[in-house]
Every structure is written in structure tokens, then in C-alpha cells.
Amino acid sequence: MLKTNYDFRYNDQNNPLMAIRSIGWESTASETYRWDGMARDDKFVLFQYTLAGEGHLIYHGRHYTVPKHQGFFLRIPDSHCYYYNSASKTPWEYIFLVASGTHVFPLWHDLMAKAGPVVSFKPQARPISMLWDMMQTAGDNGLRDKYEISLSLYDWILSCLRLMDGMPDAGKPLPESIQRALQLMETQYHRLLTLDEIAAAAGVNKHHCCRLFAKHIGATPIHQLTKIRIAEACRLLRQTDETVVAIATSTGFDNSSYFGKVFRKLVGASPQQFREQDGNLTSDNQLFVN
Structure with a gap:
């Protein structure tokens, strides 16, 4: 699988379905990588999961380090900032999912209510393996129908909720x-x-x-x-x-x-x-x- 991003565009910009906007695999070693949740003029949600190195998140004034096998759920706009710090000495490598749609936001609220912004998932956990599968399908031009995309996103969110409900510690950072x-x-x-x-x-x-x-x-x-x-x-x-x-x-x-x-x-x-x-x-x- 190539280290790349896949962007999705929809004819109906007010799509009421659950829409994946982008999904991908990236890495950065630049301190210019810094995103302020209040400085973005769009409305969407984000999940980002660390594969190697570490990132940093300031969420409502609290600082979190996001090392390997941890990730975060965010809503945009909101009071947060995530960034790379060169003191880490190694690149921050991660996979991510950006989504929007009327039905996405309340479910994202449920995810964050259960787990907080930062979560810990094993690399073989269902939500992570599903992300890799979605990227592979996108790379094979298999995610082209907005209804199929909506269904894939809904299944992914349910996999996160199921894991958090079945494993009380699944959504919490490791000690x-x-x-x-x-x-x-x-x-x-x-x-x-x-x-x-x-x-x-x-x-x-x-x-x-x-x-x-x-x-x-x-x-x-x-x-x-x-x-x-x-x-x-x-x-x-x-x-x-x-x-x-x-x-x-x-x-x-x-x-x-x-x-x-x-x-x-x-x-x-x-x-x-x-x-x-x-x-x-x-x-x-x-x-x-x-």
C-alpha cells in the first residue's frame, strides 16, 4: 500500500449522508505542521492515529502527547491545536480520517464522550484494521458510490463504539x-x-x-x-x-x-x-x- 491520501468530492455539497472527505497515511518532521481548530473555516470531524514517533495535542487547554498506538478524535471548529515538535527527533507518522455529514456529528460526540479526545487502540484493533482496508479499497477505486462510502463510515464509527463499550480501558491512553x-x-x-x-x-x-x-x-x-x-x-x-x-x-x-x-x-x-x-x-x- 502506498503512503498517500485519498480525497472525496461530492456533487451535493450539503450531503445529508455520512461522508468521508479524506483518508490517508502521512508523516511529518516539520514544525510548520500545526493545525488550530479555531482557525479553520469549515465544519468536519477528524480521527488521527500515530504509527510511529509522536504528535502533540492541546485540547481545551490541556496538553496531550500522542505516541505510537494512540490517536485522537476532534471536531472542527473547536478549541484545540495539534502539532509536531522537533524535540521528538523522529518523524510523526500517522493515518487519518476526515468526515462530515449531518449524522456524523452526534455520533462523534458519543465517541468523544466515551473516550475523551485521546484514545489508545492496539494496531490490530478493528477500527485500525478497517482504516487500512478503506484506504486499500480507495486505492483500488472501490469507494466511488456515496452510499457505499456512507455505509463504510458508519460501520467504522460503530466499530469504535463497540470496542469502547466492550473494553472499558480501550478508549483511554495507556498508563x-x-x-x-x-x-x-x-x-x-x-x-x-x-x-x-x-x-x-x-x-x-x-x-x-x-x-x-x-x-x-x-x-x-x-x-x-x-x-x-x-x-x-x-x-x-x-x-x-x-x-x-x-x-x-x-x-x-x-x-x-x-x-x-x-x-x-x-x-x-x-x-x-x-x-x-x-x-x-x-x-x-x-x-x-x-
Whole structure:
């Protein structure tokens, strides 16, 4: 899938249906990227979800950092500003959805009432996978009928509401302790990290760390670390010519045979099979390891 945007135009500018106005995948590393919710002369709603790096949001005077796997719901116009800060040192990469229509605004109000402006969604969560699917369909010229577009948007909003109703913590940012532990994993996965090190990064003992991960991530800390390592291994298999042994070492596995067993269990193929079978995919495709 290409990193691009898809814009939609409608003959009826007062379309009462639920209308997607744009959807896309972008990144920025410029401090000129700054949007003031009171300085825009149009009326619409926005969802933006961080894939890498981090963004910043000031909402009704309160500051939020929006790191990887978090996003925000906003109404425009409203009292907010979201922007990129170069102190982050890495580009802010995100996917987004812009929508409008008479029936969109009350449902968006319900979403924000349940979750607040900032939410935490796992990358494999239904709302996120649906966004990727909608972008793929748009890229294939499959979103051309205003009724189909309206139905897709309605289904997407319902998927968000369903997730928030079924998982009380789904719409809330991850606790800072979990964020610190995940940051350690995502930057130091190549080392032989221990549960004690992960718990120390979280600022809790290892037993409480396991309970927090079970509640908020749905996996043990070590299993989450393994998923991060395997996801990185998949990227290296797709984008480089490194040997399987070298990739195993660079992703924190000290035994290539064990790496192969873990890879097959999570991905459903050996590393070499994955490399051979996945050759038709572009480097921009995302793989989410469950």
C-alpha cells in the first residue's frame, strides 16, 4: 500500500449522508505542521492515529502527547491545536480520517464522550484494521458510490463504539508505566531484555508489571517483546538481504533455531518461506503480529 491520501468530492455539497472527505497515511518532521481548530473555516470531524514517533495535542487547554498506538478524535471548529515538535527527533507518522455529514456529528460526540479526545487502540484493533482496508479499497477505486462510502463510515464509527463499550480501558491512553516499558522494548528489542528490566522501566515490580500488561495489552511483557521482535524481523526479511541468522541476532534472539520456531508459531511460516512468499508485497505494507 502506498503512503498517500485519498480525497472525496461530492456533487451535493450539503450531503445529508455520512461522508468521508479524506483518508490517508502521512508523516511529518516539520514544525510548520500545526493545525488550530479555531482557525479553520469549515465544519468536519477528524480521527488521527500515530504509527510511529509522536504528535502533540492541546485540547481545551490541556496538553496531550500522542505516541505510537494512540490517536485522537476532534471536531472542527473547536478549541484545540495539534502539532509536531522537533524535540521528538523522529518523524510523526500517522493515518487519518476526515468526515462530515449531518449524522456524523452526534455520533462523534458519543465517541468523544466515551473516550475523551485521546484514545489508545492496539494496531490490530478493528477500527485500525478497517482504516487500512478503506484506504486499500480507495486505492483500488472501490469507494466511488456515496452510499457505499456512507455505509463504510458508519460501520467504522460503530466499530469504535463497540470496542469502547466492550473494553472499558480501550478508549483511554495507556498508563505511563506501560508506555515506558513499551518504549524500552521498542528501542532495545535487540538486547536480551529480562522481565526485571522491563518492570524497572515501568517503575513497578515484575508481578505488578505482568498484571498491568494483562489488563491493558492482553499479553505478558515477554510475549509482547517477542511480538515486537518478530514484527521487526518481518520488516528486515522484506526490506533487506540479511541472512536469517543475522536477522535473528539483530532482533534479540541468541539462537537462530529458536528464532525459527517462534517465527513459525506467530507468523505461520518459516522466515525463509515468509521472505519468498511475501515478495509481492511492497515495503510499505504493515504486518501486525498477534
